[in-house]
Amino acid sequence: xxxxxxxxxxxxxxxCEDCPLAKLHEFRxxxxxxxxxxxxxxxxxxxxxxxxxxxxxxxxxxHLYTVLLGWGFRYKILEDGxxxxxxYLVPGxxxxxxxxLMEEMQHSVESLTPMTLCIxxxxxxxxxxxxxxxxxxxxxxxxxxxEQILDHTLTSVGRRTAxxxxxYLLALLYQRAQKSGAMKNSNSYIPITQHxxxxxxxxxVVHCNKTLKTLASQKLIRWGERECYVLDIDGLMSAAKxxxxxAGARPFI
Amino acid sequence: xxxxxxxxxxxxxxxCEDCPLAKLHEFRxxxxxxxxxxxxxxxxxxxxxxxxxxxxxxxxxxHLYTVLLGWGFRYKILEDGxxxxxxYLVPGxxxxxxxxLMEEMQHSVESLTPMTLCIxxxxxxxxxxxxxxxxxxxxxxxxxxxEQILDHTLTSVGRRTAxxxxxYLLALLYQRAQKSGAMKNSNSYIPITQHxxxxxxxxxVVHCNKTLKTLASQKLIRWGERECYVLDIDGLMSAAKxxxxxAGARPFI
DNA sequence: CGCTTACTTGAGTCTGGTCAAACGGGGTGG
DNA sequence: CCACCCCGTTTGACCAGACTCAAGTAAGCG
Numbered sequence: 105x106x107x108x109x110x111x112x113x114x115x116x117x118x119x120c121e122d123c124p125l126a127k128l129h130e131f132r133x134x135x136x137x138x139x140x141x142x143x144x145x146x147x148x149x150x151x152x153x154x155x156x157x158x159x160x161x162x163x164x165x166x167h168l169y170t171v172l173l174g175w176g177f178r179y180k181i182l183e184d185g186x187x188x189x190x191x192y193l194v195p196g197x198x199x200x201x202x203x204x205l206m207e208e209m210q211h212s213v214e215s216l217t218p219m220t221l222c223i224x225x226x227x228x229x230x231x232x233x234x235x236x237x238x239x240x241x242x243x244x245x246x247x248x249x250x251e252q253i254l255d256h257t258l259t260s261v262g263r264r265t266a267x268x269x270x271x272y273l274l275a276l277l278y279q280r281a282q283k284s285g286a287m288k289n290s291n292s293y294i295p296i297t298q299h300x301x302x303x304x305x306x307x308x309v310v311h312c313n314k315t316l317k318t319l320a321s322q323k324l325i326r327w328g329e330r331e332c333y334v335l336d337i338d339g340l341m342s343a344a345k346x347x348x349x350x351a352g353a354r355p356f357i
Numbered sequence: 358x359x360x361x362x363x364x365x366x367x368x369x370x371x372x373c374e375d376c377p378l379a380k381l382h383e384f385r386x387x388x389x390x391x392x393x394x395x396x397x398x399x400x401x402x403x404x405x406x407x408x409x410x411x412x413x414x415x416x417x418x419x420h421l422y423t424v425l426l427g428w429g430f431r432y433k434i435l436e437d438g439x440x441x442x443x444x445y446l447v448p449g450x451x452x453x454x455x456x457x458l459m460e461e462m463q464h465s466v467e468s469l470t471p472m473t474l475c476i477x478x479x480x481x482x483x484x485x486x487x488x489x490x491x492x493x494x495x496x497x498x499x500x501x502x503x504e505q506i507l508d509h510t511l512t513s514v515g516r517r518t519a520x521x522x523x524x525y526l527l528a529l530l531y532q533r534a535q536k537s538g539a540m541k542n543s544n545s546y547i548p549i550t551q552h553x554x555x556x557x558x559x560x561x562v563v564h565c566n567k568t569l570k571t572l573a574s575q576k577l578i579r580w581g582e583r584e585c586y587v588l589d590i591d592g593l594m595s596a597a598k599x600x601x602x603x604a605g606a607r608p609f610i
Numbered sequence: 611c612g613c614t615t616a617c618t619t620g621a622g623t624c625t626g627g628t629c630a631a632a633c634g635g636g637g638t639g640g
Numbered sequence: 641c642c643a644c645c646c647c648g649t650t651t652g653a654c655c656a657g658a659c660t661c662a663a664g665t666a667a668g669c670g
Contacts, residue, residue, distance in 0.1 A: 180512045182598060188512040202501045205494075210505055210602065233490035240493040241458075241486045247500035248455045252463055254507040259433045259441040262514050262559030266626070297648060306515030311626050313650065329635080330648075345435060349463065519658075550616065564658050566618065582616070582667070 117149050125196050125356055130283040132355050141236050147223045152215050159213040167223050169199040170357055174219030175295050178211045189304040194284040196356045198246055216295050242355035256349055261306045266315045269305040271344035278334040294332045370402050378449050378609055383536040385608050394489050400476045405468050412466040420476050422452040423610055427472030428548050431464045442557040444506055447537040449609045451499050469548050495608035509602055514559045519568045522558040524597035531587040547585045
């Protein structure tokens with residue numbers, strides 16, 4: 105919730121041709137014309153600090169973003185302060201698609217680490233759909249994938265036990281981070297607090313803490329200050345009774 | 358779970374030009390060329406019985422459907438039988454978009470009432486994106502809307518109390534049914550069992566039953582055999598601490 | 611007419627929540 | 641440089657919302 109300036113990093117802008125995400129195995133490749141368009145679609149870059157609130161529920165955002173670097177999450181808050189974290193954001197993820205298509209955002213977005221974002225002009229979306237159908241397809245694909253993740257999470261929150269829930273979420277985040285390159289330097293760590301975990305899974309911080317102890321005692325994870333190290337991903341997945349989710353080469357913009 | 362034959366109703370097929378959904382205020386209108394394409398995109402119609410399992414998790418479906426009539430729901434099942442209902446289907450909703458874009462369906466779909474579905478050929482999707490960008494946009498819009506509903510439901514399952522959860526879900530279903538014309542004849546009733554409610558909201562049938570009694574005693578609803586009558590939608594929404602969700606004119610295919 | 615499905619209701623139990631207190635590290639102002 | 645504070649984490653004691661088990665009713669169907 106800290107308020108800090110955001111830095112406009114348009115100067116040292118990453119060229120789409122050199123996009124670090126493109127190098128990852130997980131993403132599909134653009135054709136040259138697509139690449140050219142995406143490059144023009146991109147308006148600039150933005151660097152934000154840790155703990156910055158990027159978008160607020162109810163706002164009407166003029167932009168669409170892609171995460172280039174860093175972690176974030178999106179969430180809703182009830183009147184009395186109860187918070188539900190809906191999903192996390194890692195490199196390659198879109199921010200604000202709902203807001204770009206509908207009237208307004210129905211959730212807020214906050215950063216967990218310093219982030220770098222690509223900024224796209226919402227106004228150019230019609231052109232994208234008109235002239236680059238494959239990119240339009242990709243956008244639908246990404247929305248469908250977000251839906252899939254929500255399906256898995258909803259199933260966990262609704263029907264799994266505390267231990268299973270936590271194991272599920274950590275396994276999911278581990279896998280997403282691996283694929284997106286979010287763990288490049290820092291080996292297998294996830295930058296969240298126990299409070300975030302609790303608010304994602306519909307449980308209290310206290311009980312979350314006690315459950316983490318159990319997972320740690322089983323050598324599945326190790327908890328650090330504001331971060332979680334995954335020691336045994338297979339063990340986590342079987343503790344969660346979860347088989348993972350996969351979906352071939354993903355697009356990104 | 359009853360297994361019945363599905364009837365191919367291609368014979369008495371509804372022409373897209375006469376689509377009953379188009380008459381509803383909620384949906385946007387097609388342009389003539391769009392209408393022509395959609396008409397060719399539609400391969401036929403299918404009528405299915407109540408309690409029929411339309412799609413199974415893990416399957417690879419060749420079709421995409423739109424609900425013309427009736428109620429359904431999509432869900433996941435854990436190995437040990439625990440079930441999580443993810444969302445409900447009312448007229449105008451798409452079925453199988455995830456399956457059409459990704460490798461396989463990651464959830465199952467079942468009917469709550471007899472249903473009529475329009476069948477679309479998954480293989481024609483590229484043509485849709487190529488030649489009818491506005492329809493491609495609509496598909497993304499629909500995926501984003503599904504995501505929005507999931508956001509609301511996840512928030513309820515994770516952070517609302519039992520009473521609030523149930524009030525939320527009934528209010529949501531009531532509103533969706535109203536807008537989609539699913540309540541045309543039968544005034545304000547929702548065709549689900551308490552078991553469905555429980556499996557949607559992550560609670561037990563017993564506790565669900567007791568909570569429904571409370572809502573009924575407050576004159577917000579009346580419960581019938583296999584169905585729920587909403588008596589006071591505003592009361593329900595305030596009991597849920599929920600403001601509803603709206604999003605202008607929705608597209609459909 | 612017996613079977614199954616849906617709904618009720620009560621009793622007892624337990625997972626997970628609340629309350630409270632304490633610790634350690636990092637940042638900040640005096 | 642130090643005192644203080646805040647945040648994130650930890651732990652214990654107690655509480656309660658929600659679950660399980662169990663049994664019974666009513667309606668629908670073959």
